[in-house]
Structures are given as structure tokens and as C-alpha cells.
Amino acid sequence: MQRAKIKPAELAMRLLLLVCALTAIAFVLLITAYLIAAGLPAIREVGLASFLLGRTWDSTNASNPQFGILPLVLTSVYGAAGAIVLGVPVGFFTALFLAKAAPRPLAAAIRPVVGLLAGIPSVVYGLVGMCVLVPALRSWLDLPAGDGLLASIIVLAVMILPSVISLSEAALASVPREYEEASLALGATEAETWLRVSAPAAKSGIAAAVVLGVGRAVGESMAILMVAGNVPNMPGLLRSVRFLTTGIAIEMNYAAPGSLQRKALFSIGLVLFLFILLINILLHLAVRRGREA
Amino acid sequence: MAERTILAARDLDFYYGEVQALRHISINIPAARVTAFIGPSGCGKSTFLRTINRMNDLIPAARAAGSLTFRGQEIYAPDVDVTDLRRRVGMVFQKPNPFPMSVYDNVAYGPRTHGIRDRRRLDLIVEESLRAAAIWDEVKDRLKKSAMSLSGGQQQRLCIARALAVEPEVLLMDEATSALDTISAARIEDLTLELRERFTIVMVTHNMQQAARISDKTAFFLAGELIEFGNTERIFSMPRDKRTEDYITGRFG
Numbered sequence: 323m324q325r326a327k328i329k330p331a332e333l334a335m336r337l338l339l340l341v342c343a344l345t346a347i348a349f350v351l352l353i354t355a356y357l358i359a360a361g362l363p364a365i366r367e368v369g370l371a372s373f374l375l376g377r378t379w380d381s382t383n384a385s386n387p388q389f390g391i392l393p394l395v396l397t398s399v400y401g402a403a404g405a406i407v408l409g410v411p412v413g414f415f416t417a418l419f420l421a422k423a424a425p426r427p428l429a430a431a432i433r434p435v436v437g438l439l440a441g442i443p444s445v446v447y448g449l450v451g452m453c454v455l456v457p458a459l460r461s462w463l464d465l466p467a468g469d470g471l472l473a474s475i476i477v478l479a480v481m482i483l484p485s486v487i488s489l490s491e492a493a494l495a496s497v498p499r500e501y502e503e504a505s506l507a508l509g510a511t512e513a514e515t516w517l518r519v520s521a522p523a524a525k526s527g528i529a530a531a532v533v534l535g536v537g538r539a540v541g542e543s544m545a546i547l548m549v550a551g552n553v554p555n556m557p558g559l560l561r562s563v564r565f566l567t568t569g570i571a572i573e574m575n576y577a578a579p580g581s582l583q584r585k586a587l588f589s590i591g592l593v594l595f596l597f598i599l600l601i602n603i604l605l606h607l608a609v610r611r612g613r614e615a
Numbered sequence: 616m617a618e619r620t621i622l623a624a625r626d627l628d629f630y631y632g633e634v635q636a637l638r639h640i641s642i643n644i645p646a647a648r649v650t651a652f653i654g655p656s657g658c659g660k661s662t663f664l665r666t667i668n669r670m671n672d673l674i675p676a677a678r679a680a681g682s683l684t685f686r687g688q689e690i691y692a693p694d695v696d697v698t699d700l701r702r703r704v705g706m707v708f709q710k711p712n713p714f715p716m717s718v719y720d721n722v723a724y725g726p727r728t729h730g731i732r733d734r735r736r737l738d739l740i741v742e743e744s745l746r747a748a749a750i751w752d753e754v755k756d757r758l759k760k761s762a763m764s765l766s767g768g769q770q771q772r773l774c775i776a777r778a779l780a781v782e783p784e785v786l787l788m789d790e791a792t793s794a795l796d797t798i799s800a801a802r803i804e805d806l807t808l809e810l811r812e813r814f815t816i817v818m819v820t821h822n823m824q825q826a827a828r829i830s831d832k833t834a835f836f837l838a839g840e841l842i843e844f845g846n847t848e849r850i851f852s853m854p855r856d857k858r859t860e861d862y863i864t865g866r867f868g
Contacts, residue, residue, distance in 0.1 A: 498712070500708065500710060500712035501712060501714055501715070503670065503673075503708065503712070504708065504712045504713075504714065504774070504777070505714070505724070505728075506670070506673070506701065507668060507670060507701055507705065507706040507708075507778075508701065508702065508705070508724065508725040508728060508777070508778070508781055509698040509699065509700075509701040509702030509725065509728060509729065509781060510698065510724075510725075510728045511698055514728060518724070518728075519714055519724075522714075522715070522716065523714070523715050
């Protein structure tokens with residue numbers, strides 16, 4: 323078959339699209355290369371083991387600076403895990419409600435509100451967390467200070483809700499009606515049907531929602547900067563903690579150019595980048611498995 | 616053997632919102648027989664089938680009026696336990712719809728729903744149900760495999776096994792062979808004849824030969840009304856109503 327001749331205007335358009343697509347890829351490659359180049363020197367200087375497994379981060383100590391990021395890594399991991407433990411059940415049941423149980427007008431009213439939750443800038447979450455949540459935790463739990471890992475987890479849990487809800491709802495809504503009818507016809511109640519047939523049938527979509535939630539929680543910085551307390555302690559629920567993201571944000575503006583401190587911050591960036599890369603790979607696998615099943 | 620009525624309708628009306636789908640249906644469906652509902656698309660036969668296990672409840676604004684009884688109990692009485700009704704009145708759908716889980720879990724789903732947890736008892740129920748649905752030999756070595764890996768005909772027999780596993784008294788079959796190839800459909804027909812010994816079977820079919828081959832009783836529906844009901848042989852040889860005759864001889868529909 324002879325290929326249709328492409329008009330010059332059409333060709334220009336295609337080229338423009340191609341250039342735009344390549345731009346996105348170029349930025350990813352650029353950032354990757356830059357992070358590796360900028361992040362490796364400090365790791366080489368400190369030593370990989372004492373960088374990743376060192377329990378003390380004391381970058382500004384003039385006589386004996388310490389660059390162990392284990393407290394930061396664990397805080398990010400615990401923070402994301404806690405946000406998942408709190409946020410996913412709430413998000414999943416909200417999605418179940420919207421997709422199956424809610425009367426249509428009510429679901430139609432709730433959906434845009436969930437969308438709005440996704441659109442609130444993270445600094446506003448931080449502000450509300452700082453001014454409402456932190457004082458509330460302080461008085462309820464009778465603490466000297468209310469900021470720390472627990473406050474961060476709660477803020478993160480709320481922040482991951484919109485993506486967990488909308489992805490889970492889409493997955494639940496696409497479960498074939500026939501499965502649910504078969505279950506009801508066997509004498510199962512609607513609630514049993516949703517939990518035992520609809521949810522398992524939607525599990526790959528729900529898994530994708532969870533992974534995306536982890537990604538958001540690990541990558542978030544501004545909101546938790548305002549509620550975490552920011553002392554690089556080994557994580558404890560009621561302790562002041564510092565995340566990987568906030569670890570960079572706090573020190574960058576006073577780290578002297580060329581100093582080991584500044585180079586170590588880039589190394590943290592590299593570690594964070596690898597985390598997100600891993601999460602994206604998991605997300606990709608979850609979605610692909612869902613498509614095959 | 617004398618016929619006992621298991622399902623009886625008296626002046627049953629059924630509405631989808633403003634639309635009346637069934638008009639004054641009165642019928643006695645005998646136990647331990649195969650009863651076939653025939654008629655052109657939209658005549659109300661599937662609607663009537665789905666009133667029997669109240670699957671129509673799922674459609675908003677659907678409502679029934681008049682009397683429909685199962686062993687003398689009003690199906691649409693306010694105190695009826697719909698889940699218990701649906702356990703006793705099983706259903707097989709037009710399109711095979713096994714759950715996306717293993718063969719075993721598909722069959723065990725119903726018994727588990729109704730509280731059976733004991734592994735050995737479940738094993739027994741699964742085997743018996745699969746045998747009764749004439750699919751045991753084909754799946755006995757792949758009980759842990761996904762039901763989705765079975766052929767369409769096997770999936771439909773698995774769905775029958777799944778329905779049998781909760782020991783229903785009536786089995787409703789809603790065009791259960793229309794999505795299958797002729798060989799698979801013939802196997803389901805043979806199976807239906809075997810199951811007649813133990814269950815009351817009510818089936819909707821578009822296939823006139825199928826109704827003639829396997830049903831004891833045939834009911835002809837048209838525009839929401841029951842036109843004629845009687846022994847299958849008699850309906851197909853000497854229909855009393857002109858409209859029935861026109862339909863079965865293929866003059867309309």
C-alpha cells in the first residue's frame with residue numbers, strides 16, 4: 323500500500339508534537355544525570371554504609387559533622403506507611419460508597435468535593451495542620467509539643483485521600499455488573515457482594531491507588547515541613563521528626579556552596595529519586611497485571 | 616406423577632416506573648418439571664422470570680402488584696427475606712458470569728455466604744455440585760485455576776454448579792444457552808433434563824426447538840401478557856390461540 327502523502331502543515335504539526343514529547347523525556351534524563359552527578363560525591367566521601375545506615379544527622383556540627391540519613395529514610399517510610407494505614411481504608415470505603423451504595427445525586431454532590439480536596443495547595447494543608455491539628459494533639463495527648471510523626475501521618479493521610487478515592491472508585495465502577503448479579507442471585511447481600519466480589523475484582527486498580535498514595539506521601543514536603551517538628555530524630559510516633567524531603571528543604575538555603583553539607587543534600591535528593599522510581603515501577607506493574615487479568 | 620404447583624401467580628402486574636411490563640399474569644408452575652417461557656423480545660418473559668427471585672428489585676422504580684407465591688408464600692410480602700428467597704430460587708444468566716476467582720472458590724462462594732466454613736464439607740459440596748453440573752471430570756485437576764481459563768460452555772456449566780451448591784429448590788435459566796455454540800448448548804440441554812429429577816426448572820428461551828425438546832410445560836408471552844400455557848407437546852401441536860400458532864410457526868416475532 324502506498325503511503326498517503328503528508329501535507330507540509332501536517333508535517334510541521336507532527337514535528338511540534340514530537341519535540342514536546344522529547345522535551346519531557348529530556349528533562350527526566352537531565353534531572354537523573356544531574357542528581358547522580360551531584361549526589362554521588364558526598365556518598366563517596368561519607369561512605370555508602372555510614373550515609374544510608376548512620377543514625378545521626380548533624381550536618382552543621384563544626385568539629386564532627388554527621389551525615390547519617392537513616393532517621394530521615396525511616397521517617398519517610400513510616401510516614402508513608404502510616405498515611406496508607408489511615409488513609410486507604412477511609413478512601414476505599416468512600417470509593418465503595420460512591421461507586422455502589424450512594425444514591426446517584428449524593429455521589430454526584432460528593433465527587434466534586436473530593437476533587438477540590440485534591441486541588442488544595444499543600445501549604446494550606448500545612449497551615450491547617452499547624453494551627454488546628456498540632457494544638458489539638460498537644461492538648462488531647464497532653465504533650466509538650468503537638469508536632470511530629472503522628473501529626474505528619476494524619477496530614478499525609480488526608481492528602482492522599484483524593485487519589486485513593488478516585489482511582490478506587492474508577493476500578494470499582496468498572497467491575498462488570500454480571501459478577502454482582504451472580505452474587506446477589508446466590509443470596510448474598512449487597513454489602514457482602516461489594517466486599518467479596520466487587521472489591522477483589524477491582525484489586526489491581528485499588529493496588530494502583532495505594533501505590534500512587536505512597537508516591538504522594540513520600541514526595542510531599544511543604545505540608546509536613548510545617549507539622550513534623552523537623553528534628554532529625556529516629557522516628558517515634560510522638561517525636562519531632564525530619565523527612566527526606568524536608569531534610570533538603572530546611573538546610574538548602576544555608577548550606578554553603580561546595581560544602582559537604584550541600585553535597586549531602588543532593589545525595590538525599592538522589593535517594594528520594596530512587597524511592598519514587600521504585601514506586602513508579604510498582605505502579606506500572608500493578609496496572610499491567612490488572613490489564614492482563 | 617401428579618403435578619404439584621410450586622410457583623403460582625394470580626393477576627400479577629409489574630411496572631418499571633410508568634411502563635407496565637407484565638399484565639395480569641396468572642399461572643401455576645409445577646414442581647419437578649421444566650417450564651419454558653417463549654415469546655418475542657420485550658414480551659415480558661425475562662421480567663417475569665426475574666420477579667420470581669426478585670432480581671428486579673435492583674432496578675429503581677420497579678414494583679409488583681397482585682399475587683406471586685412460592686410454596687404458598689407471597690414473594691413480594693414485606694417480611695420476606697430476599698437473600699433466603701434467592702438461595703432457594705437459583706439463577707443462571709444468559710452470559711456465563713463466573714467470578715474472577717478459582718473454580719473451587721466460585722462453587723464454594725454460595726455455601727460460604729450462607730455460613731459454611733468447614734473445609735471438608737465445602738470440598739464435598741464443591742465436588743457434588745460440579746458432578747451434578749456434568750463438569751467435574753473436566754475441572755477436577757484444575758480446581759485452583761482461574762474460572763476465566765475455562766471455555767464458554769464450561770463456564771456456563773460452572774455457573775450451574777455454583778447455583779446448585781446452595782441447594783436451591785428452583786433453578787431459573789435466563790436464555791442460558793444463547794451465548795454458547797451448538798455443542799455446548801446441547802450439553803446444557805442434556806444437563807437440564809437430568810436436573811429436572813431434583814429441581815424445578817423455569818427457563819426463558821428464544822429457541823423454539825429447545826423449548827419443544829426439553830420442556831414439559833410451555834408458556835407463551837406477548838406484550839406483557841400470558842397468552843397461552845399448557846403441556847409443551849400440546850402447545851406445539853395444537854395451539855389454541857392464533858397468536859401462539861403464528862409465533863411458533865415463525866409467522867411473527
